[in-house]
Amino acid sequence: MKILPWDFFLNTIIQETSNALVAEKLTPLTEGKFLQFIGLWFLMATVSGFSRSNYWSTKEFNERKNPCPFNFSAFMSKRRFDAINRELRFTSKAAPHYTDRIWEVREMIVAWNKHMASVFSPSWILCLDKSMSIWHNMFTCPGWVYCPRKPHPFGNEYHTVCCAKSGILTQIELVEGKDRPAEMEAPEFDNKGKTVGLLLRLLQPYFTSCRYVVLDSGFCVLKGIVELRKRGVFAG
Numbered sequence: 001m002k003i004l005p006w007d008f009f010l011n012t013i014i015q016e017t018s019n020a021l022v023a024e025k026l027t028p029l030t031e032g033k034f035l036q037f038i039g040l041w042f043l044m045a046t047v048s049g050f051s052r053s054n055y056w057s058t059k060e061f062n063e064r065k066n067p068c069p070f071n072f073s074a075f076m077s078k079r080r081f082d083a084i085n086r087e088l089r090f091t092s093k094a095a096p097h098y099t100d101r102i103w104e105v106r107e108m109i110v111a112w113n114k115h116m117a118s119v120f121s122p123s124w125i126l127c128l129d130k131s132m133s134i135w136h137n138m139f140t141c142p143g144w145v146y147c148p149r150k151p152h153p154f155g156n157e158y159h160t161v162c163c164a165k166s167g168i169l170t171q172i173e174l175v176e177g178k179d180r181p182a183e184m185e186a187p188e189f190d191n192k193g194k195t196v197g198l199l200l201r202l203l204q205p206y207f208t209s210c211r212y213v214v215l216d217s218g219f220c221v222l223k224g225i226v227e228l229r230k231r232g233v234f235a236g
Contacts, residue, residue, distance in 0.1 A: 003168070005115035008108065009034070016089035026083055033076070037084050040072055053078065098183040101142035102176060109172060116170045117205035122163030126170075127214045128202060131160045143179045161202050164214060171202045196224040200231070208232035 010031065018029035044055060050068045056078040059066040072081070091107040135141040135155035145157045161171040188204075189197035199219060213228070213235040225235045 002119055003116065005111045008111040008115070012092045012107065012111075013088070013090060016092055017084065017087055020087035020089055021083060024083070024087065027080075029084060033084075036076055037081065040076065040081065043070055043072075056081075096181075096183075098181050100181045100184070101179045102174065105174075109174060113171050113205075120163075120168065120170060122168065122170055122206075122211070123165035124210075125164040125212050125214065126203070126206065127162050127164045128199065128219055129160060129162075129216060130175075131158045131169075131172075132156070133158065143174055143176050145175060145177065159198055159202060161213075171205065173198065173202055192227060193223065195219060195221050196227055199224045199235075200227060203228060203233055206233055210234065212236070 014029055014031060014034050017034075022028055040055075044050075044052070047069060054066075054068040055070050055072045057066055057068060057071065058073075061067075061069075061071075072078075089104075091104050093103070093107060096103055130147075130150075132147065132150050132152050132154075133156040134152045135144060138144040138146075138154075141156060143156050145155070147153050147157060157175040159173045159175065160169055162169050187197060187201060189200040191197070192200060195218075199215075203213060209232060211233055213233060215224075215235055220236065228235050
């Protein structure tokens with residue numbers, strides 16, 4: 001639980017989801033019920049080949065007719081689970097006046113980065129690279145990309161920083177592409193150039209720490225290495 005920004009879960013995700021449920025004249029969401037909801041998702045992720053409704057099947061377990069190994073009816077009704085899933089909120093901010101397909105998760109990404117910078121101290125060596133979050137349907141995924149070089153080429157692409165010793169992910173930035181609204185302010189350090197600005201934003205928590213960052217050829221540009229060196233971070 002230490003690596004999760006729990007204040008954000010309590011004050012934003014749980015509170016805003018609860019408000020949405022109350023607006024539907026449903027029971028408010030509590031911290032305990034939210035943890036139960038997350039736990040059921042984790043259990044579903046341990047097996048494959050079943051629809052969501054299979055986990056609430058009233059049929060007796062049978063290896064042929066009803067092979068689903070879990071029955072969640074004793075923990076939460078399917079109606080309640082579906083209601084929480086439908087009304088799940090990740091921001092307390094209202095939608096902007098312009099079109100922004102990613103506005104609902106921006107607050108969560110910022111909260112994650114700030115929290116990890118405050119609670120986790122990585123080793124002396126970091127790795128900055130790209131990571132894919134799998135999603136196959138481009139029409140239901142803002143910021144969707146196709147990256148054929150990746151083992152899982154479809155979904156959201158994130159620029160990420162990880163501790164090279166522990167493998168723990170510490171900073172993320174979503175690749176927005178054409179889905180980034182023109183009305184938004186330019187990202188911090190954008191005046192340094194696209195790649196250099198990205199390096200400075202992701203590694204800002206480690207300025208003056210004398211840490212070393214491993215970069216692939218796509219990020220390892222001379223100007224970026226020089227700018228990081230000015231701020232007390234080594235790269236190569």
